[in-house]
Structure formats: structure tokens, C-alpha cells
Amino acid sequence: MPNNLPFISRRAALRGFAAASFGSLLPTDNPAQNVSTTSQASPIVTKLQPWRPGALDIHHISTGRGNVAFAVCPDGTTILIDAGALQAAPDGDSDEKYRISHLPDASRRPGEWIARYISRHMPFGRQPEIDYFILTHLHSDHMGGLDLLTPRPAMSRLGPYQLTGVMDVHEQIPIKIILDRAYPDYNYPVELNDPHQLNYRKFISSFAKSGGTVERFVPGSSRQIALRHSSPGTYPMFTVQNLAANGKVWNGKDHDAVDTFPSLKTLATSDYPTENKCSVALRLSYGGFRYFSAGDMDHDVTYGRQPWGDIESAVAKAAGPVDVAVANHHGYVNACGASWVGSLRPRAFIVSAWDSAHPTIPSLGNMLSEDLYAGPRDVYSTALKPENIIATKRLREIQSGNGHVVVRVPPSGRSFEVAITTNLDESDAMIAKFGPYETKLQGK
Template sequence: MDRRTFLLATGSLVLPVGLARAEVGKPLPERQTGELDIHHIDTGRGNCTLIVGPDGTLIMVDAGASLSAAATSSTPKPDASRRPGQWAARYARRYGKAIDVFVATHIHPDHLGDVSDTMPLSADGRYRLSGVSDVAAEIPVRRVIDRDFPDYGDRPPVQAPFTANYLAFLKARQVRGEAVERFHVGSGVQIGLNNPKAYPAFSIRNLAASGRVWTGTGEGVRDILAQRPAGTPADENACSVAFRLTYGRFSYFAGGDLVSDTHDGREPWRDIETPVARLAGRTEVAAANHHGYFDACGPAFVEALDAQVYVIQAWHATHPGQAQLQRMLGAWQGKATADVFATDMLQANKDLNARFLPNMKSMQGHVVVRVAPDGATYRIFVLNSRLEGSPVDGIFGPYRCR
């Protein structure tokens, strides 16, 4: 049974009008002026999200290029003829000539690119092309925002070849006079539109980075990772960037690989997810933290966000965990349910989560959230990620913002 047949059989494919039915199998309808798009891009190798603002501003969040073993990971999408960052850049070029802002949530290969000796060197020979550096080689990137560059203080990223390569890329940008910025926790203006006056209902609030969480007032922050015992390394996932996007009544949350696991209460400082989710509050659409892995998307995450839609950027056999999927779906008797979409659930994970599959809206493909110009409603398009043209496989909604 192919995916569209499965969706039809389970009643998950929503085709509200004849126009929507005609769109299935065709390219994503052209974005209209004032519409907001959030594309969760399935390259099979990690996270990559492209936000197309109502004025056409392009904001990319992460560009993963994991080298994880094929036995437990997704196959490259659309195929292996190009590297994941190259595919992400080609996808972005459908919507503009440059990435206006690139946000790096944290320094891990499946978010910024792994590295090997077989990968080509950049034009200046300072770093290898993988993930974000591949994106920047294919399409201009005007600004890069990192969690703490250049001074990570007592929260340095792990020493590894992928870290060294990413930092070499950032330093090379500085040498060339290209913008690299530190993520300013609490700011509501650092990440925005090229033409903000035309769309005052759009904003992005920076909620957390490097274990520092906005207090909700002014530029105040709570430093949760400062509570860890002296000499304890800061976990890179806990250092993830988090933000909340709003457009009229619509809202969207993303928190990289934030986690809530405290090692059964022994290390409470590891839970950055809970205070960030409570700060974000009710949200229409939320990206699952840490791919819905066992250590994230805890009870407080779902309770606080209370999202109508969750998007799991899955690419590994462990994405998502059973408890996490049940929690996001609301798959308990008498519990309000949510719609859950995944970019690429592997067969091993489907076997693990078999009892929940009938409740899923989709399990493979690019997941595009398209918000109406008034910010009051949105639809979800699932696109075929195995074909570069990305024809529409499914349409869901319209959802009405609460």
C-alpha cells in the first residue's frame, strides 16, 4: 500500500474542496503575497527548515548532513547524487535568490553538517563543504546566527572534526566581511523580515540559547545550565536555540534538540525544554524537540504548547520514541488529539510504533505549513521528497488559529 492509499484508507488525507483535490500530484501551489510558509525539508540526513516570510524573506534553520550508518538512518532525499546541503540550497532557490538569515540551533552534524576527507574544500581551502557550508556555497547567505559564536565561555561545543569545520566556516565568513552573529536571548527583532513595516503582525522572539532562557521581561535571562555541578560539561543539545514565531493569531515553536530528561531527577539542570515550553505557551504548530527522541517532548512540552500540529523531523530508527509519539498525538481515551506529521519514519520505527500509525497524518515527505495572509488559518501540505519537483502528496486543513 503506497502512502497516499494509506492516508485515504485511514481518513487522514483531507481534501476539503475540489481545488485541493486537483492540487494532489502537482507542484505546491505558488505562494501568494502575504502568505507565510514553513517548510520542514526532508533530506533524510537531519534537520532543515525554510521559513518564507510574507514579504519573501528567507530564513533557514539548520542544514543537517549526518554521516550516520545507512542501517539505522534514512536514505538521502531525493537521492545521493548531491550532498544534503546542496539539496537544501536548491530547494531554497525555488523561493528566492539568497538566504537572508541562517539560524544554527546547535553544533551537531545532523543540524550543521558532518565532515570527512572525501568532501570537497571550499574555494578558499579553509573548510570542507557539508551542511550549512554547502548551502552557502550554492546560494548567498547574508547572515548566520549561532548560539554563542565566537566566545562559548564555559559551554564550548564538543571537540570533533565537524565542530572544527563549522567554526572554520564561520571564521572564514568573518574574514570575508560576511555577517556572523550571536543569538540574543530575549530579542524580538534580531530575526525578522526584510520589510517589517509591511507586515507588523510577523515577529520572532528568541527564547533560549546555551542554557539561558528568557524571563519574559526586557532582556532578562535565567541561566539554567549555571546550576550544573562545577566541571560538568554542558550538553550541546541543552544549548540549543529556541524561538517562537507569530503571524497574527498563528504561532510556531522550534527548539532544536532541547531535552527534558534529567536522568531520573538526578540532574535537574538538564531540563531546558520545560521552562522554554512554558515560556512559549500555547502554540498552533510545534516542531518536536530532538526529533521526538526518548529524552525530549516530555509531558510539560505538550501541556504547555498544546499545539494543534506537531512536526517530527525524523531520519533515524529511534525517531520518534513511543511515549513521545503517544504524547504528541494525545492518543489516550478522552484526551484532545493533535495532528502529527513526520518527515521520514523508518520501517523499524514504524514497527515499534505500529499501534499509533493509524493516528499519524503523514510519515514521509516535506511538511509545509502555509499560513493565510491574515494569520487566522493555515493548511499543511505534504510533498514527495523522493522527487526533486516535490509534487503534493497530501493536503490537510484548513486549521483555524485559536
């Protein structure tokens, strides 16, 4: 049947229809594309309005291949948190079958899609530029992994490293400052030298040699990440509180953090903190709005043998209640525990998904549980594997299961909205909009 709606693809129209009418999951002809939404969604097919000075936008970009969040801060300062890119795996199909298909498609690498997305959403009149890149931890789905199948993978023209993830982004859009958990040593708790990490380290060396700034993320600091396009004091309501890295957790005092991991001397090498547990965590505030992001932290205590392993609970307690929380470890089975949910109590959860177990039944159950905190809450996922929709029934209760998830806080910092835009192409067509939600602290 021909599509008679001007400017609206038949698929988009169908998805809007499903969103409004059935509150159901609607598989499309691409197995990676599935929409889940309740009757709260209004079917909107319009383009996302550009960022306005004084507003805070946080885009959770849906590539299906890793985490990436791009924030445009009130003065136009741009912050990129992670730029994951899972590329061809050495065991090919056996890994691929668990993964979400490339979005919008595999004609470009995930990092190239991310760079193009960022270019479209830069503050008006500014050349594309990233003020801060913050890497939560050194895994491929956060920094970019090597393509191990292609005989001649793409190499950078800027240095001796393969293009992937953040390296693909920097190739297109200059990054000014990079913060990660391990610079310059990259040796805690062990030498970070798998092939993907070595590629990232070559990028960091080349970046620093060519004049870029690289710093180790300082847990407890509220000054390491600051607005860079306005004079100090212009937006006093905006702050980024560094919460944790390498098991050091903010203790509520300025620039201060405490160790929660035991000394490595007391541990067997096999019990060392994992890369996931060492993740960077931060809380971004604007007026009454609070946003939490902590990479792949989890709460796995190895059947009680490593009580310090529940790092996510310690960090959530340090953060306190927030409005929006990015699900730890993609909502995997060892993350987003009851205590994490109960401390953060967000109005909106965002799952950045690339696997058939993102999110899992227990994590989603915690997010939805009114036993852990009272009141409504909405869950958004950047994508869902069709198999997961079958396995995890409560996914039918989430607001959106496919598309870029854009959080927008107006200049007052007293409310926020969530827009879902298409990941099928680069049109930035809005599929649905939710909110406005009042912020917990109401601009205090």
C-alpha cells in the same frame, strides 16, 4: 502494468490511493519511503503553489539526514533554521543501518539538495539568498557533518573547509546573517572542537572575514531577527521571539532572560549541560499563528540528579500555546515530555526524522495524548525508518510519515494549512493537503 495516468507516477498514484482509501502505511520499493496517513488526507497530485506576498511559508525539507526548515516570511525575508547533513560515518555500516536513506537519493550531498530546494522556493523575482541562517546547536544533523570515509571529500571554493550541510547551502546560495549559540568564543560549556565543529568554525571565520555578519543568538530578544525586505511597520503582526539558548530562558520581558543552568563551577565536567540542552529556541508569530522550534532540547534530569536538565519544559512554558511545534530532538525518548506537550498544546507537531528512533513510543504517546490537552491534533514526520513503523504502532495514527512538510499561513494570520510534497524527486508534487486549521489566537 503501465501507468496510464498522465503526469502522475505509478508510485505517486498508489500513494494517493493509499492515503485516501486505507489510511495505512504503504512501503514502497525504496525502504526509506513510507507513507502514513489517515482518511482525512485528500489525494492530491498537483504542484505546490508558489509563495505569495503577505504569506508565511515554512518548509520542513525531507532529506532523511538531518533537520532543516526554510521560512519565506510575509515580505520575502528568508530564514533557514538548521541545515543538517549526516554523511558517511567512520564506522560505516554499523551506524548507517539505523539511518534513513538519503532523500531523494545519495547522488548529491544533503546540503546540495537543500540548496536546490531553496532555489525552487525563493520569492518570485528574487535571486536565491538567505537573510538569516539560525543554527540551533553544533551537531552534524543540524549544521552538517564531515564525510570521514571519502579519501578526497569536497572542499569549498570560498574557504578552507569541507562542504557539508549549511556550508553546501552557502556555496550555492549566499547567506547574509548567521546566528548561533556560541559565536565568537565557541567555548561554553567546553571548547567546541570535535572535527565537525572545527569545520563549521573554519566556515564561520571565513564567512566573517569575507564580510558576512555573524552574531550570537540573544535569548529574550524579539528584535534580533526582523523582516529585511519591507519598511518597519509594514507587517507588525510578524515577530520572532528568541526564547532560549545556553540554558538562558526568556522571562516574558523584552530582551530579558534568566539562567536555568547552574554555574559550571558547581558541576563536575561530566555533568555539564550537553550540546542538545544548550540549543537555541524561538517562537515565530504571524497574526494569530504561533510556531515553536527548539533544536534538540530534552528533559533528561539524570534520574533526578540534575533537575535543571529539564530545559524543554521551562522553554515550552515561556513560549505558551502554539499552533505548530517542531518536535524536540526529533521526538527521541528523552524529549517531547508531558509538560512540554501540555504547555505548547499545538494543533500540529512536525517530526524531523533521520533515525530508527524518530519518533519514539513515549514522545509520540505524549503528542497524541488527550490527557495532556483536549482537542484534535495532527502529527507529521518528514520520513520514517520502516523498522520504526513496526516498533511504534501508534505511527499509524499520524497524518503523514514521508515527504516535505510545508506549513502555509495566509496574509490574515488567522489560519494555516499543511501540504505534504514528494521527497522522491524535485517535482514538488503535492501528495496531500491538510487544513485549513484556525489559529488559536485568530489574528489577535
